[in-house]
Amino acid sequence: MVAILGGGLGGLSTAYYLLKNNVNNNNNLRLLLLEATNYCGGWIKSIRTKDYIFEQGPRTIRPKGITGLNTLNMMQDLGLSEHLAPISADHPAAKNRMIYVNQNLHVLPSNLKGVFQKNLPFSKPLIYALFNDIKQPHKELQDDSIYNFVERRFGKEIADYAIAPMICGICAGDAKEISVKFLMKTLFEWEQNHGGVVKGMMRSLFKSKSGEELQLSDLAKKSQEEKWNVYTIKGGLETFPVTLCEFLKQNEVDVNLNTRIEEIEFVDSGTVLLKNSTGETLKANHVYSSIPAYSLANLVQKQHPELSKYLNKIPFVTVGIVNLYFAADKLVSPAFGFLVPPIENSPILGVVFDSCCMPDQNGTVLTVMLGGRWFKEKFGDDATEKKLFDIAMQEIKKILNIKENPSVYNVSILNKCIPQYVIGHYERVEKIRQYIQNNNLPISLVGSSYDGVGINDVVYSAKTQIKGDCIYK
Numbered sequence: 024m025v026a027i028l029g030g031g032l033g034g035l036s037t038a039y040y041l042l043k044n045n046v047n048n049n050n051n052l053r054l055l056l057l058e059a060t061n062y063c064g065g066w067i068k069s070i071r072t073k074d075y076i077f078e079q080g081p082r083t084i085r086p087k088g089i090t091g092l093n094t095l096n097m098m099q100d101l102g103l104s105e106h107l108a109p110i111s112a113d114h115p116a117a118k119n120r121m122i123y124v125n126q127n128l129h130v131l132p133s134n135l136k137g138v139f140q141k142n143l144p145f146s147k148p149l150i151y152a153l154f155n156d157i158k159q160p161h162k163e164l165q166d167d168s169i170y171n172f173v174e175r176r177f178g179k180e181i182a183d184y185a186i187a188p189m190i191c192g193i194c195a196g197d198a199k200e201i202s203v204k205f206l207m208k209t210l211f212e213w214e215q216n217h218g219g220v221v222k223g224m225m226r227s228l229f230k231s232k233s234g235e236e237l238q239l240s241d242l243a244k245k246s247q248e249e250k251w252n253v254y255t256i257k258g259g260l261e262t263f264p265v266t267l268c269e270f271l272k273q274n275e276v277d278v279n280l281n282t283r284i285e286e287i288e289f290v291d292s293g294t295v296l297l298k299n300s301t302g303e304t305l306k307a308n309h310v311y312s313s314i315p316a317y318s319l320a321n322l323v324q325k326q327h328p329e330l331s332k333y334l335n336k337i338p339f340v341t342v343g344i345v346n347l348y349f350a351a352d353k354l355v356s357p358a359f360g361f362l363v364p365p366i367e368n369s370p371i372l373g374v375v376f377d378s379c380c381m382p383d384q385n386g387t388v389l390t391v392m393l394g395g396r397w398f399k400e401k402f403g404d405d406a407t408e409k410k411l412f413d414i415a416m417q418e419i420k421k422i423l424n425i426k427e428n429p430s431v432y433n434v435s436i437l438n439k440c441i442p443q444y445v446i447g448h449y450e451r452v453e454k455i456r457q458y459i460q461n462n463n464l465p466i467s468l469v470g471s472s473y474d475g476v477g478i479n480d481v482v483y484s485a486k487t488q489i490k491g492d493c494i495y496k
């Protein structure tokens with residue numbers, strides 16, 4: 024029996040690929056998914072009514088790259104093809120991404136032409152950043168913060184107004200702490216191996232590309248032909264984990280809700296005991312942990328304090344989400360929304376214009392994101408939903424010039440929801456996996472704590488982890 028800890032997208036995807044593996048290899052491995060709460064889907068949660076959808080976690084998925092195409096293959100397999108709502112590259116939600124600087128909203132360039140023009144708040148056309156890169160001397164490093172790297176190669180304005188807000192949008196984190204390898208591994212390697220980004224890029228143009236071949240589903244091919252930028256799911260993103268969970272149950276995966284594991288004991292390389300909160304002990308041959316690294320740290324603390332210490336070194340941040348529904352239509356211009364660079368020292372991280380990104384919404388739907396890396400600093404230890412709502416309203420009235428109050432709203436505090444891949448993250452994860460291997464522990468690590476925080480990354484890391492675990496072949 025294989026046990027899967029956690030019923031978020033990481034755990035569900037792990038069960039899905041283990042099931043596929045069973046079918047492909049004619050195995051009959053029993054699969055048991057254990058979820059501590061009464062819901063499968065983790066942070067992906069949608070509140071739907073006939074007029075609006077409030078997304079409490081992620082809202083869009085990227086179709087591109089091997090990880091994006093892989094998720095589309097899974098979507099088709101789950102029968103979700105007709106439920107997807109693509110946003111094409113020329114849609115305002117794809118083109119108009121803004122930042123709020125010096126009390127003004129500025130649209131970021133979205134095409135090559137824009138790179139040659141001067142766009143506020145930048146003092147020069149962005150193309151000048153490449154000259155900066157060519158001029159910079161070589162600096163040998165193992166890792167660096169993404170902010171330092173971009174400031175060094177492309178200048179402070181790009182670091183402050185493009186990269187730092189983008190890091191807020193992706194992981195609600197501080198670019199001065201996040202590893203450059205999180206988003207720019209290839210660029211960093213070009214700098215380290217070839218002395219600069221432009222030099223590395225020129226050399227790579229003459230090298231043949233190699234990568235994993237992925238057989239594309241019709242849906243994945245369609246996304247390429249129609250040039251999708253991102254997509255959502257009609258009726259809310261929650262449809263994805265809910266459908267995936269149903270698929271697993273129909274295929275005889277045991278999904279146990281309200282089952283909180285409190286301790287893990289490794290007996291030998293093929294036996295592991297999972298003790299739950301009611302004092303019951305489950306025996307498995309292998310366990311896949313998709314729960315946050317800090318939760319796993321608690322479970323292994325007694326038997327493997329060193330492993331627990333490494334796991335606890337992966338920090339997480341809390342995000343406040345304020346969803347707002349206004350009956351009036353088009354209160355904002357058509358755009359994806361805006362981000363506030365940390366240098367502006369605002370109480371909010373950004374706002375998504377959901378009614379522009381998602382179909383079938385009457386009126387105006389906005390989501391204000393607050394806190395992240397600065398949650399405690401801005402809101403203290405006793406942040407209340409009322410406090411977050413008041414701040415969100417005050418900011419959107421000021422920035423978007425909205426006069427009315429929302430007809431409906433929802434506030435969620437997502438406690439420790441996004442892992443932070445701080446400097447040294449990848450080496451730390453390597454050390455954790457090395458410890459597991461050296462001690463022959465029958466456990467594999469999946470989920471957002473280790474190999475990528477996005478939806479596509481989480482799905483893909485479940486697939487690659489299972490492929491690498493030779494015990495099932």
Ligand SMILES: C=Cc1c2[nH]c(c1C)Cc1[nH]c(c(CCC(=O)O)c1C)Cc1[nH]c(c(C)c1CCC(=O)O)Cc1[nH]c(c(C)c1C=C)C2
Pocket residue numbers: 079080081083084085120189191192193194195342360361362372373374375392393437476477478479
């Ligand atoms: C709970 C809040 C979340 C914030 N980021 C994420 C969540 C769940 C996760 C996330 N969002 C994006 C990515 C990148 C890769 C992907 O899968 O699409 C991840 C992992 C994309 C994204 N979401 C927002 C922005 C501005 C971006 C950046 C890229 C883009 O322009 O598409 C909206 C947004 N998310 C967060 C904030 C603070 C925010 C602000 C408007 C945090």
